Structures are given as structure tokens and as C-alpha cells.
Amino acid sequence: LKLNVYPNPSNGEAIHINFTAQNEATEFVLRDMHGKLIVSQTVTTTNAEVSTKLPNTENLPAGCYLLEVQSGDHATTKKVVVL
Helix, strand or coil: CCEEEECCCECCCCCEEEEECCCCCEEEEEEECCCCEEEEEEECCCCCEEEEECCCCCCCCCEEEEEEEEECCEEEEEEEEEC
16 A cells, blocks of 8 residues: 655644555544544545545644554554654
């Protein structure tokens, strides 16, 4: 899964994601370092280049977050930093 998360680090801007969607819906889950769910979003577009903004990610408290990405059998986790 080709994935670009920006801005990273963020200064309070919303978190955007560009990715190449595969044959199945893609789920994004943002958690803080304690595992608390911040936001979850499912993108149902398939087989295309997709650009999306994670809702409610403006002005997150400073810290490190984990963005879990799952599409079918493919899963990855990206670290997102808010300054």
C-alpha cells in the first residue's frame, strides 16, 4: 500500500493521507500512545489514487500518535507526530 501522511510532524493542521487504494476498502484508525481511539475512518474507494483528510485531527494535543492502516490482508502502522 503506497501511503503518504502529511504534514508529519504537524503543528495543529489536519492530517491528510494520499494513498493508492487496492481492491478493498481501506480503514484508518488514529490512536494515541496509550491506545485511546482518536478517530476512525473507512474509505470505500477502490483501485484509484485517493486523497483524504482525517476528520477531527486539527489541534490535537502535542505528542506521538499511531495511524493504523488496513486494506484487505495488508496492514501497516505509521507514526504521526504533533508538535
